[in-house]
Amino acid sequence: MKRQMKPLTALVPALALTAGPALAHGGAHVHPHGAEVWLALALVAVVVLGCVSLMRGRK
Template identity: 50%
Template sequence: MTRFFPLTATLLAAGPALAHPGAHLHPHDGASWLAVAGGLAVIALAGGLAVARQRGRARK
């Protein structure tokens, strides 16, 4: 599990680079997955806060 996230990030970054000869990424390719990654980060943060709040209520 500790290598899952780096491997996933590598595979996501390698896809566009493998589409053309030479190692490069197009700037416009990053816009779509950056929005998705930002949304997932917000969801993860909200989930973490909700879990922390529930744990705090359970201890009282």
């Protein structure tokens, strides 16, 4: 019997990989000041689009 991975279980490693660098931020900035909002939105968009792609692939 083949077990299917639950969507939430599949998202945990993705969230851990995307949040790791933000949590380890030492204060050095590679981005311009004021870019935090669009960087966060871009990151969220990538994760959401990846999840949608995974969910569509299961149908």
